[in-house]
Amino acid sequence: MAVAPRLAAGHRPSVAATALSSKFSVSKATNWLVFDVPAKTPRARARARGVSGRRYSPSPRAALGGLLGGIFGGGVDTGESTRQLYASTVALINKTESEISSLSDTELRERTSVLQQRAARGDSLDSLLPEAFAVVREASKRVLGLRPFDVQLIGGMVLHKGEIAEMKTGEGKTLVAILPAFLNALAGKGVHVVTVNDYLARRDCEWVGQVPRFLGLKVGLIQRWYEDVCPSVDELVLRPFNYCVIDEVDSILIDEARTPLIISGPAEKPSDRYYKAAKIASAFERDIHYTVDEKQKSVLLTEQGYADTEEILNVKDLYDPREQWASYILNAIKAKELFLRDVNYIIRGKEVLIVDEFTGRVMQGRRWSDGLHQAVEAKEGLPIQNETVTLASISYQNFFLQFPKLCGMTGTAATESAEFESIYKLKVTIVPTNKLMIRKDESDVVFRATTGKWRSVVVEISRMNKTGRPVLVGTTSVEQSDALSEQLREAGLPHEVLNAKPENVEREAEIVAQSGRLGAVTIATNMAGRGTDIILGGNAEFMARLKLREILMPRPCKEDILAHAV
Structure with missing residues (x-):
């Protein structure tokens, strides 16, 4: 073989x-x-x-x-x-x-x-x-x-x-x-x-x-x-x-x-411990039971946190190698404080899917290691899938x-x-460009608060939309794209959203093809970054093919897509 x-x-x-x-x-x-x-x-x-x-x-x-x-x-x-x-x-x-x-x-x-x-x-x-x-x-x-x-x-x-x-x-x-x-x-x-x-x-x-x-x-x-x-x-x-x-x-x-x-290969661990740790983490308070270092993405239990955890679990030592409760508790706190829904991951059906911070796309099949993914599943009340252990690895270099x-x-x-x-x-x-570059890069505008920033973004989108200019708005997370979409809805501005949610991913090619059309407004995460070809005026050829496909092979509705994902 x-x-x-x-x-x-x-x-x-x-x-x-x-x-x-x-x-x-x-x-x-x-x-x-x-x-x-x-x-x-x-x-x-x-x-x-x-x-x-x-x-x-x-x-x-x-x-x-x-x-x-x-x-x-x-x-x-x-x-x-x-x-x-x-x-x-x-x-x-x-x-x-x-x-x-x-x-x-x-x-x-x-x-x-x-x-x-x-x-x-x-x-x-x-x-x-x-x-x-x-x-x-x-x-x-x-x-x-x-x-x-x-x-x-x-x-x-x-x-x-x-x-x-x-x-x-x-x-x-x-x-x-x-x-x-x-x-x-x-x-x-x-x-x-x-x-x-x-x-x-x-x-x-x-x-x-x-x-x-x-x-x-x-x-x-x-x-x-x-x-x-x-x-x-x-x-x-x-x-x-x-x-x-x-x-x-x-x-x-x-x-x-x-x-x-x-x-990697599967490693079986009792799932009830993840749920118990998640319940303890949800009851604990930041800076009282634990501290968080967001830059290093790490957490530490305080003395009170240690004492309360050992009392709740009825154990003498959290770091007892036979029990390994410390890793369960620390992962549960990380899942609570550092891994946020619609930012670091989304939920599709009964599965936690990681959103890549660089591309904005769902990383199908990718899981956080060392029990962290299971801790997130427990936090969300989802079925716990088996942990994996690394059998061999090689760096990109x-x-x-x-x-x-x-x-x-x-x-x-x-x-x-x-x-x-x-x-x-x-x-x-x-490599030289085919034609002289005439794009103008404007200076950044910095705000003291995010509320003022997003209000200004909506005003700017509205101003450009009135002139007929197609507008592409980049956001850093699914959560941000959905929040901005809600503000545009309130302002009465028609728009499309392209992020890692399944109903949007399924329409990715269609959304990109229309984003260059007159008056189009498109909100996107990093998904619309590298390799995305937006044609000014829209991609008429693609839209014609799409309409033919819709007539000959109707696309499933949103409810069908979500049901299939479950």
């Missing part, structure tokens, strides 16, 4: 064990988009599972260095030096464009086979780059109706070189990824493209995945709930590490680096450093360039 690494059940579904025998797959955050050339081996089926853990904190020195570099660095790098560096290669690609565009669809696909044969004969990928990029550009024009700009070709070359490409918001990073992915897949060793969440993984697989499919490559999608055991080697999904492209690289390698990959060739792209990498260089040995290269 062959064994492949799995992502732990009951932990965050992040970087997954990946497939493949020659295909292009996408999975969740870390979601894989894997390009590869077709092979004669049987198609591998992906199986992997779960994840959870702790964060890499940037050093004060690195943070200070980035700040001082921004202040005294002698002006903003617009990427013109990068444009000049790759100008000759871009000119070569453009020179072959007329020849490539004259090919029929069949002839264009045959170019993939020709390039594969050249790679098999030993031609370097660098020598294949101009023709490969020209082929992908033409395929993109025919399949997606999008012709990659010269700066996108430059971004693809930076990624092929094994560097981080900083490309500003709206410059088309998703389209850029398929250029080096196609090129490196020609060698037959597979390519992984990693993105930050399930939604983007599915979207990118369905959208830009059409280009490699058109050119004869296999495309697949890897997400959560795969197994760690395969009945035969044909079903193993983790092939040798080769080349990895990470979308939103700063989010995955720095912001979420505290979350290692974990293989060690996992991604196993790739001989690693690269990434983001709109904000320069400020973390020192960390990328020291931790991952990755150079950050600024």
